[in-house]
Amino acid sequence: MRWWKRLGGWLLSLLLLLVTGAVGGYAWYRQASQPDTAGTLILPGLHDRVVVVRDRNAVPHIQAAHALDAYYALGYVHAQDRLWQMQMNKRVVAGRLAEILGPGALDTDRFLRTLGVRRNAEAILAQTSPETRAALQAYADGVNAFIDTRKSALPPEFLILGTKPERWEPADTLGWQTMMAWDLGGNWTQEVLRMGLAQQLPTSRIAEILAPYPGDPPLRTMDYAAFYRHLAPVATAMASVVERAPAGYVEGMGSNNWVVSGAHTVSGKPLLANDPHLGLQAPSLWYFAQMQAPGLDVTGATLPGIPLVVLGHNARIAWGFTNTAPDVQDLYIERIDPAHPTRYQTPDGWAEFETRTETIRVKGAPDVALTVRATRHGPVLSDVAEPLTIAAKPLGAQYVVAFQWTALRPDDKTFEGGLKLAAARDWNTFLAAMRDLHAPQQNIVYADVDGNIGYIAPGRVPLRRADNDLKGLAPAPGWDARYDWTGFVPFDALPRRFNPPDGMIVTANQKIVADDYPYFITSEWTVPYRHDRIRALLEATPRHTPDSFAAIQKDVVSLAVRDALPLLLAAPVASDAKRPDRERALFEALRKWDATMAADRAEPLVATAWLRELSRLLFEDKLDETQFNRLWDQRNVQLPMLNALRAPRGAGAFWCDNTRTPAHETCAETIGLAWQRAIADLDARYGSNPETWRWGQAHTARAEHKPFGKVSYLSGFFNVRVPTGGDTYTVDVGRHSLRDEAAPFESVHAASLRAIYDLSDLSHSRFMTSTGQSGNALSPHYRDWTERWAAVQFITIGAPRRNPGGDAFDTLVLRPAGAP
Numbered sequence: 001m002r003w004w005k006r007l008g009g010w011l012l013s014l015l016l017l018l019v020t021g022a023v024g025g026y027a028w029y030r031q032a033s034q035p036d037t038a039g040t041l042i043l044p045g046l047h048d049r050v051v052v053v054r055d056r057n058a059v060p061h062i063q064a065a066h067a068l069d070a071y072y073a074l075g076y077v078h079a080q081d082r083l084w085q086m087q088m089n090k091r092v093v094a095g096r097l098a099e100i101l102g103p104g105a106l107d108t109d110r111f112l113r114t115l116g117v118r119r120n121a122e123a124i125l126a127q128t129s130p131e132t133r134a135a136l137q138a139y140a141d142g143v144n145a146f147i148d149t150r151k152s153a154l155p156p157e158f159l160i161l162g163t164k165p166e167r168w169e170p171a172d173t174l175g176w177q178t179m180m181a182w183d184l185g186g187n188w189t190q191e192v193l194r195m196g197l198a199q200q201l202p203t204s205r206i207a208e209i210l211a212p213y214p215g216d217p218p219l220r221t222m223d224y225a226a227f228y229r230h231l232a233p234v235a236t237a238m239a240s241v242v243e244r245a246p247a248g249y250v251e252g253m254g255s256n257n258w259v260v261s262g263a264h265t266v267s268g269k270p271l272l273a274n275d276p277h278l279g280l281q282a283p284s285l286w287y288f289a290q291m292q293a294p295g296l297d298v299t300g301a302t303l304p305g306i307p308l309v310v311l312g313h314n315a316r317i318a319w320g321f322t323n324t325a326p327d328v329q330d331l332y333i334e335r336i337d338p339a340h341p342t343r344y345q346t347p348d349g350w351a352e353f354e355t356r357t358e359t360i361r362v363k364g365a366p367d368v369a370l371t372v373r374a375t376r377h378g379p380v381l382s383d384v385a386e387p388l389t390i391a392a393k394p395l396g397a398q399y400v401v402a403f404q405w406t407a408l409r410p411d412d413k414t415f416e417g418g419l420k421l422a423a424a425r426d427w428n429t430f431l432a433a434m435r436d437l438h439a440p441q442q443n444i445v446y447a448d449v450d451g452n453i454g455y456i457a458p459g460r461v462p463l464r465r466a467d468n469d470l471k472g473l474a475p476a477p478g479w480d481a482r483y484d485w486t487g488f489v490p491f492d493a494l495p496r497r498f499n500p501p502d503g504m505i506v507t508a509n510q511k512i513v514a515d516d517y518p519y520f521i522t523s524e525w526t527v528p529y530r531h532d533r534i535r536a537l538l539e540a541t542p543r544h545t546p547d548s549f550a551a552i553q554k555d556v557v558s559l560a561v562r563d564a565l566p567l568l569l570a571a572p573v574a575s576d577a578k579r580p581d582r583e584r585a586l587f588e589a590l591r592k593w594d595a596t597m598a599a600d601r602a603e604p605l606v607a608t609a610w611l612r613e614l615s616r617l618l619f620e621d622k623l624d625e626t627q628f629n630r631l632w633d634q635r636n637v638q639l640p641m642l643n644a645l646r647a648p649r650g651a652g653a654f655w656c657d658n659t660r661t662p663a664h665e666t667c668a669e670t671i672g673l674a675w676q677r678a679i680a681d682l683d684a685r686y687g688s689n690p691e692t693w694r695w696g697q698a699h700t701a702r703a704e705h706k707p708f709g710k711v712s713y714l715s716g717f718f719n720v721r722v723p724t725g726g727d728t729y730t731v732d733v734g735r736h737s738l739r740d741e742a743a744p745f746e747s748v749h750a751a752s753l754r755a756i757y758d759l760s761d762l763s764h765s766r767f768m769t770s771t772g773q774s775g776n777a778l779s780p781h782y783r784d785w786t787e788r789w790a791a792v793q794f795i796t797i798g799a800p801r802r803n804p805g806g807d808a809f810d811t812l813v814l815r816p817a818g819a820p
Helices: 002-032 067-094 103-115 117-127 130-149 156-161 170-184 188-197 203-209 224-244 414-423 427-434 529-540 546-553 559-569 580-592 603-622 625-631 634-646 667-686 712-718 786-790
Strands: 039-043 050-054 060-064 252-260 271-279 287-293 296-303 306-313 317-323 329-335 343-346 349-352 354-362 365-374 390-392 397-405 442-448 453-456 462-464 485-488 496-498 504-507 700-703 720-723 734-736 747-751 753-758 766-769 810-816
Touching: 039 130, 050 067, 060 067, 067 103, 067 117, 067 130, 067 170, 067 287, 067 296, 067 306, 067 810, 103 224, 103 354, 103 365, 117 170, 130 170, 130 306, 130 414, 170 306, 170 414, 188 203, 188 224, 188 329, 188 625, 203 224, 203 634, 224 329, 224 390, 224 397, 224 625, 252 317, 252 442, 252 453, 252 529, 271 317, 271 442, 271 546, 296 414, 296 753, 296 766, 306 317, 306 414, 306 753, 317 753, 329 343, 414 427, 427 442, 427 453, 442 504, 453 504, 504 529, 529 546, 529 559, 546 753, 559 580, 559 603, 559 634, 559 667, 580 603, 603 625, 603 634, 603 667, 634 667, 720 786, 766 786
Parallel strands: 039 810, 060 287, 700 747
Antiparallel strands: 050 060, 050 810, 252 271, 252 504, 271 747, 271 753, 287 296, 296 306, 317 442, 329 397, 343 349, 354 365, 390 397, 442 453, 453 496, 462 485, 700 720, 734 747, 753 766
16 A cells, blocks of 8 residues: 555656646746847847837837848847748748648649749849848848747747748748738639629629629620630639639738828828728737838838838828729630640730749648749639640630739839838828839828828729720630730829818728729729718818827728618518517617617627628529629629619519529518528527627627638637627728628628827827737737727827836847947
8 A cells, every 4th residue: 555655646746747847838938939128139230239129019119220220120020029920921922831731731832833923023123223122131131130049939830830930031021012912902803703603694694793883884895704605614713713812811802091181180280090901810910110210210010021111100201001902913815726735826826835843842742743834914823723724615725814913023113112102201202102112002191291191092003905895804815915905004194182172081992083084993993881981970070180080990880781771671571470579679679770880789780690691692593602602792792782672673673583483582572581581590699589699799800810710729829809890881890701601790801900190290190900019829919909909999109218107118239240
């Protein structure tokens, strides 16, 4: 017995030692994986001493004697706080995810290698000015100084995947800039969608379901549906390509910005607001910083991987972006020479494909060789799904699909434009910087300390011939010269305003040009609900302050729901025989409701579920499952749904009638069926008591980590979630995914940052992002802003100074190697 007692004691002691060691090891690792934010470091590559002061919000204030040293220091602090995010960005650019993630990332790598973003970045770098190249190299040197000195206690993602960080290169910066433009500047997926819809609907019906901007007539085009019906294999292949394309790295579809002159403010100086809407990420896409050096004084939102304040202010001007969403991407159907498959048809005869071979390394699997082809228009995207030519047997020919995009050009100067923007002092120097912003085209509002306000939409927008009868809406025959681009819209002809008489400029992705504007930018503007709401709120207050601007950014009234509710409530809806009082109460609540999408109310959830089921009933039976799932997105279905319900008697019957039943359903009957399905769905998800339903519970904002956001046993640790109000069309936006059956109301796309710039005192400007400064999930700054972001609260990034509460600030001094 004594022996067994001793053994038990030894085992218990060993267990305690193991537990103590594990707890101690975790505590050590958690602390050791945080950046050194105080003290002095000796680093190679610096010209002079740099001081980095982190304020109580972990925002670095960089003070340097040379601008290049400021870029170096920004690279260093980016790597300190966002190393994993930067390494993911680097691998996305180069199509090298499978090296660390395994075969599951192979399709994404194939797409990215075919697109050739990294190769184009190297070509851009070769053409940049020496000054630009020096800035890029200084930043890369700063990133690498951290990587070279941090050999252990890397962020947890490196440990989980068993990988180490790679050195940063200037082409990585330029490539990530291009990836930012990927979702902000194109409609190629809509072209593929039209091609797919053409297999089942005539052109006239496609024009109804992908409806023109309110008040605009449908664009007159060729009967492309009849043309594409002979190209079903091509449409199928391209649908597969869309599924393999990278998604969720940026995912931009909206934004708000506005500026008012001093005539509309209490201070007498302009105020400017901006909140770009992007797919929510953990950590946030943005990182706040201030950089000060001779000739450089900028504050605001940077992108880890890029040494620029992308959104912010300097000592004299402030600026804010929203997406113009121009049509700057075109697909071309290229016909193959049947006698020589290495050639494709051009207006001038047959031409050889450009080809190259890429080797994709795959973790835990053999390398994959990829042959990439390109035509005069660009890379052959269809090869991602079908590396051989695609046979369209009825035409007796074979085809591939090539991709042309304004951002895939070696003469892109967007980064140089960003450097010039930081140094701009007034409207004229600001415009000079805008000339070099090539991709993506953005709506940029401007204000300066002298009281001027302005707006411009810089960027390269293709010129299309007058006889182009596809207008960039759908894939074009690549052998026909009338579909070729003939240049770009001249810079001086791009939309622009300076000190407008009414003293207000608002952009929210709405149509920004008059009907008589002579150039084609796009026909796929966002419906103007957010713009109209912002404008009304601005006009309702005679003199604005930063607080009144913040109240506008917090607004959750949905004009889209206000539009739809009367149409829904006018339909005779059959009540649940078992619980008629419950449904009468819900109806009465909706009748009294003002369409405020508040997180603590049930009405937003009921109305949204109703509209979701109605959109399903209107469109699902007209298409096969694949096409419907690709169509079922709010930007596609909101407008045609309301158009169908508002149509004169009988005109909307096609969409309201269920073609899968022998009866001819009316719109009223379909609205009633949608109500029944919506209530049944809400009962199943949230219980049968509507008094417990809350929009915020269903509409939780989910900031997703890459790549662990969808890994069940890791997502809870890395993802960031918070209940929110709003919807796709509110100023405080929160877009959900209709097609996500597991979480159809969850907000996945919202204000990635908010900023309010006060030109009477720029140091009082306000900022906020959706997570925190750190990208390390073990850091107290990984998610410390999330609740404040959801509540539309802010921080300031003025010169760091202690407040009466005694907040401490960390000071890190970077000294050049060899200095005394």
